[in-house]
Amino acid sequence: MEPVAIVIVIALLQYVAFGMLVGRARGTYGVKAPAVTGHEIFERYFRVHYNTLELLVAFVPAMWLFGTYVSPKWAAGLGLVYVVGRVLYLRSYVADPAKREIGFGMSVLPVIVLLIGGLWGAAQRLL
């Protein structure tokens, strides 16, 4: 399971980095806590961070279950597609939120494949 563990940590470090971009944007655009709105560009960084949070809640257990019940190598590979998809998502969303679809799909699809694969693998093992 080491490849799975490594890709999970890479995805989590990416997410921590996204959080740091939000902190920097607070300073750059003068949005003081507890406010999370007030400047369009800050809000884009904030939403990228939170959308990544939304996905990670499913991504981490899905990686682990797919790795356990299907294949650790395929889990790690799908996880890397997700990480690259998140980079595209960040870039396109900050430039223009209307163009976020490709990066979004590239990071949501691996999560759905991991979830359904994990479900299938666990059900096979049970039967």
Added chain:
Amino acid sequence: MEPVAIVIVIALLQYVAFGMLVGRARGTYGVKAPAVTGHEIFERYFRVHYNTLELLVAFVPAMWLFGTYVSPKWAAGLGLVYVVGRVLYLRSYVADPAKREIGFGMSVLPVIVLLIGGLWGAAQRLL
């Protein structure tokens, strides 16, 4: 642990479906990213999705620890109560946020039972 894994995936797929309802509500009610306010019904779907996210962060590890240290079957059963509670929560919140209590309680209580049971089971094993 397969029953626990299966119920975790079901809860995560439900959450992904809630996220899709938010995406659809963006279109229906004309709330463009990065905004997350601007139409009452959109905001209800958005809050249901995020409240489910809030719970899943505790639900997934609690399921795993309760399944490991207490009983996988009871973990799976409590997890299914949570899933049904989330369906009620979605329906009642979108209809009228003031009436969300029953679905809320039915999904929060299993999480608290799983957490405290997991704590008790791990402490028993340690002693």
Added chain:
Amino acid sequence: MEPVAIVIVIALLQYVAFGMLVGRARGTYGVKAPAVTGHEIFERYFRVHYNTLELLVAFVPAMWLFGTYVSPKWAAGLGLVYVVGRVLYLRSYVADPAKREIGFGMSVLPVIVLLIGGLWGAAQRLL
């Protein structure tokens, strides 16, 4: 892994308690769902809860991987530093958001150490 499991549950119960403070603040300051803004003090409790959610998404898997690949006892110790840091974060943020840095650092740093240690440990095991 029992010490790791126990500290994970303590951190999750703390987070559930933070969520209850948000629910109480809704009543005290008259912020009705689905709104999450409208009163400064409510917003502080709300942001403390959500910032804790942001960290937990990384904290829980980081604790588990560090415990698995490096040391369960050190994972548990770092986890307790995180829990204390979150108490300081809550107190200082509610009093004055500008003074949240110490509690923030004391809870973010353990998460980063757990992540990087987990990555290092898993990579060592793989090689």
